Amino acid sequence: xxxxxxxxxxxxxxxxxxxxxxxxxxxxxxxxxxxxxxxxxxxxxxxxxxxxxxxxxxxxxxxxxxxxxxxxxxxxxxxxxxxxxxxxxxxxxxxxxxxxxxxxxxxxxxxxxxxxxxxxxxxxxxxxxxxxxxxxxxxxxxxxxxxxxxxxxxxxxxxxxxxxxxxxxxxxxxxxxxxxxxxxxxxxxxxxxxxxxxxxxxxxxxxxxxxxxxxxxxxxxxxxxxxxxxxxxxxxxxxxxxxxxxxxxxxxxxxxxxxxxxxxxxxxxxxxxxxxxxxxxxxxxxxxxxxxxxxxxxxxxxxxxxxxxxxxxxxxxxxxxxxxxxxxxxxxxxxxxxxxxxxxxxxxxxxxxxxxxxxxxxxxxxxxxxxxxxxxxxxxxxxxxxxxxxxxxxxxxxxxxxxxxxxxxxxxxxxxxxxxxxxxxxxxxxxxxxxxxxxxxxxxxxxxxxxxxxxxxxxxxxxxxxxxxxxxxxxxxxxxxxxxxxxxxxxxxxxxxxxxxxxxxxxxxxxxxxxxxxxxxxxxxxxxxxxxxxxxxxxxxxxxxxxxxxxxxxxxxxxxxxxx
Numbered sequence: 001x002x003x004x005x006x007x008x009x010x011x012x013x014x015x016x017x018x019x020x021x022x023x024x025x026x027x028x029x030x031x032x033x034x035x036x037x038x039x040x041x042x043x044x045x046x047x048x049x050x051x052x053x054x055x056x057x058x059x060x061x062x063x064x065x066x067x068x069x070x071x072x073x074x075x076x077x078x079x080x081x082x083x084x085x086x087x088x089x090x091x092x093x094x095x096x097x098x099x100x101x102x103x104x105x106x107x108x109x110x111x112x113x114x115x116x117x118x119x120x121x122x123x124x125x126x127x128x129x130x131x132x133x134x135x136x137x138x139x140x141x142x143x144x145x146x147x148x149x150x151x152x153x154x155x156x157x158x159x160x161x162x163x164x165x166x167x168x169x170x171x172x173x174x175x176x177x178x179x180x181x182x183x184x185x186x187x188x189x190x191x192x193x194x195x196x197x198x199x200x201x202x203x204x205x206x207x208x209x210x211x212x213x214x215x216x217x218x219x220x221x222x223x224x225x226x227x228x229x230x231x232x233x234x235x236x237x238x239x240x241x242x243x244x245x246x247x248x249x250x251x252x253x254x255x256x257x258x259x260x261x262x263x264x265x266x267x268x269x270x271x272x273x274x275x276x277x278x279x280x281x282x283x284x285x286x287x288x289x290x291x292x293x294x295x296x297x298x299x300x301x302x303x304x305x306x307x308x309x310x311x312x313x314x315x316x317x318x319x320x321x322x323x324x325x326x327x328x329x330x331x332x333x334x335x336x337x338x339x340x341x342x343x344x345x346x347x348x349x350x351x352x353x354x355x356x357x358x359x360x361x362x363x364x365x366x367x368x369x370x371x372x373x374x375x376x377x378x379x380x381x382x383x384x385x386x387x388x389x390x391x392x393x394x395x396x397x398x399x400x401x402x403x404x405x406x407x408x409x410x411x412x413x414x415x416x417x418x419x420x421x422x423x424x425x426x427x428x429x430x431x432x433x434x435x436x437x438x439x440x441x442x443x444x445x446x447x448x449x450x451x452x453x454x455x456x457x458x459x460x461x462x463x464x465x466x467x468x469x470x471x472x473x474x475x476x477x478x479x480x481x482x483x484x485x486x487x488x489x490x491x492x493x494x495x496x497x498x499x500x501x502x503x504x505x506x507x508x509x510x511x512x513x514x515x516x517x518x519x520x521x522x523x524x525x526x527x528x529x530x531x532x533x534x535x536x537x538x539x540x541x542x543x544x545x546x547x548x549x550x551x552x553x554x555x556x557x558x559x560x561x562x563x564x
Contacts, residue, residue, distance in 0.1 A: 004165070004235035017166035017235040022181060024230030025163040026188040028094060031223030032155045033192035035101055035216040038200045039148070040066055040347050041372055046108065046209055051141065052115055052130040055529050056513065059348040061142065063506040065149045066344060071499025072153035077492030079154065082242040086162040086488060087234060093154025094224050100148030101217035107141050109210035157492035160185055164479050165487075166235050179402055182476040183383055186468065190379045195219075197373030205367055238281050243322070243486050246280070250315050250323045253298035257313075260300050262293075271301040271309075272317045279316050283485035286321035291328075295320050322483040325564070326490075329481060331557035332410065332474070333493040338550040339417045339470055340501020341508065342543055346424070346463055347372060349539075350456055352531050353428065356435060356444060357453035374457050378464030386468075406477035407558045413470025414554055418547045420462030425540030427455055435532040444530045481564055512539060 004012055040062055047058035080089040107113040115137065120130035133141075163185060167177045196216075204212035260267070270288060273279045278286075288296075298315040305314045354368040382390075394403035404412065431451065435441060440448055474494050482490025509527055516535070517525030528534035 005238060012235060016233055017168065019166075021166040021230060021233040021235070022163045022184075024226055024233065025159055025166070026185065027223045028090065028155065028227045029159045029163075029185065030188045030192040031219045032094070032097065032152060032159075033189045034196045034200070034219055035097070035148070036066075036069060036152065036196075037193040037372070038196035038212070038216050039104070039145070041197065041351065042200065042204060042209075042212060043145070044348055044351060045368075047141075050108070050114055050117070050209060051133040051138065052120070053133070053138075055352060056509070056527060060506050060509065061145070062348060063344055063502050063509075065145050066347075067499045067502035067506070068146055068149035069152035069499070070156060070495045070497075070502065072150055073156040073492040073495030073499070074489070076154035077157035077488035077490075078242075078244060080158050080161075080488040081239055081486050082244070083239055085236055085239045086158040086165065087231075087236055089154040089488075090158050090162060090227065093151050094220070094227065095151075097148055097151025097155065098217060098220045098224060100144050100146075100151050101213065101220055103144030104141075104148065105210060105213040105217050107144060108208075108213050113137055113140055156495035157488045160475055161479060161487045161491045162234075165237055175402075178480070179476065180387075182472050182479075183386055185475070186472045187380065187383045190376050190383065193376040194373055194380065197370055197376060201367050201370050237484075237487075239485075241281060241485075243489055246315075246319050247323050247326070249311050250295060250298045250320050252312050253315050254295050257297040257300055257302075258294075260297055260302065262296075262300070268301040268303060268306070270296065270299045270317050271305070271314055272299075278318045280318060280322075280485050283318065283322075283483060286318045286325075286483065288317050289321060289324060292324045295323055322486060325481065325483050326486065328561065329478065329490065329493060332407070332477065332554075332561065333497040335414065335550055335554035335557060336410065336470055336474055336494070336497045337501045337504060338543075338547050339414060339466060340498045341505045342417055342421050342547065343463060343467065344502045344505040345539070345543065346375075346420075346459065349536060350424075350459070352444075353431065353536070354453045354456060356431070356440065356446070356448060356531060357451050357456075358447050358449050359453045361454070368453075371453060371456060372460070374460040375464035375467065378461040379468050382465055382468045383472075404473075406473045406480070407561065409469045409473030410477065411551075411554060411558060413466040413468070413473065414547070414551050415466075416462055416469065417466035418544060418551060420459045420466060421540050421543045421547060423462060424459040425537050425544060427459065428537040428540055431455075432532060432535075432537060441532050442530065444532050 004017070043062050043065070044055070044058045047053040047061060048055055051058075053061070076089055076093060080086045084092070115133040116131045118131075160182070164178060164181055167174055167181065171177070200212050200215055203215050272285070276285075278284055299317050299320045301309075301314060350371065351368055354371045359366045359368060359371070391403035395401065398404055398408070400408075434451055435448060438448065438450075440446060471494065474497075475491065478490040478493055479487060513525045513527050516538075517523050517528070524530065524533045526535040526538050
């Protein structure tokens, strides 16, 4: 059943797992997020300055990369739970990720993959008169970029679950270890982001694009090596067979027995295999619940089912409850899609805002692409103070042993994200009016010396706080609530919500560009390349309204949810 095994599938005889094993796994996620955030910020400017694409096209391409890297996690979660197990899924997809990063490095290093850079000064870039990249050059870049995004499919849903697998659920401290694990896991994600926004940006400025992207590839290669070195220490769970097949069997069986009555004289009862163990490898038995009664018909054992029942006509109660659990979980991660839309917009649009502002901190001038490091620093600080400050304070208010329940933490994160986008709208309105009144209306790549970019820190820090509470709470919630043999699928829900948020941001941007503005009258759209004539503030207000509606939907879903 759920007994942990070694990499060869044999029962574990020696001491394995624990925090030491988890540390090797943290490194893999840290390198993946370092590459993820390094590309998300640097690729927009690389496409604009080197490949000569517009800011809008560059942002959409990066948003699609972010979406693919997260939405494809469903595939990775399926393969891990069904056939490969989490260890081999991580091993295969980290190799794919490394191949993609190597391809991106070649694109930034070899001139054959780049358009001609001669006679392309800042004025030419403003006018869009630089030689554009050839179709095959952009095809190559998009291909290796999306291969990199696809490589994340087996990392996102499996690393957090595989790390959590290293702790013995029979231990009296299991819940405490799990709670701390997910906080430290997200701390490793944050460290990767901070390195991407600082060291990688520094390498790019001092040594060029090829060195910056090459540093990401080297970091990924080192993390892969460390991951494989830790192999003897890992605890594994056996894959339980195709979860999609089991879900399909329940739906087909329930449909075939849709006319069967629960009080029929032909009814023997709800079917379950005898004994302590479930029929599903890697899963314990799940007790019957009364909701989604239509699915219970898949487990109705009639007299005709006594002899050699087909799994497509009769399913166990545990199998039916797996499907019920997956359905119950959907509304919670779905309500975090809006947070991911805001995160995506901040990652790309705030870089454009920072280009128009003074980024000096005393005598030190920070590069614009370093600005997103501040959410990471705020996350690092919050996670560092979480157990010493937040948990004791909230414990007095809520009485909860861990300060707040998982869903309460998700709700706090969503509420803070609303504040962040409201502030973003207020400040962008002020920044735009300042630019126009001081003669910078058409100089959108010229920094205004008297307007500090550090006003952006307020929205950055607020979204950092929101991310800590929402994403960490969601990851822990999905791992604990998902069925035993579907832990990776459960974790993939969070990554899928992130991917859908990226795609939703791209779709929203495309709609806004098509329906706002009037080219015939010379009125630019809200997301015009010249940020000083566009209306980014209107976009932020729209996001605020959508976030409030989404928060109300979350409150309703959380109120109705019952923990396992």
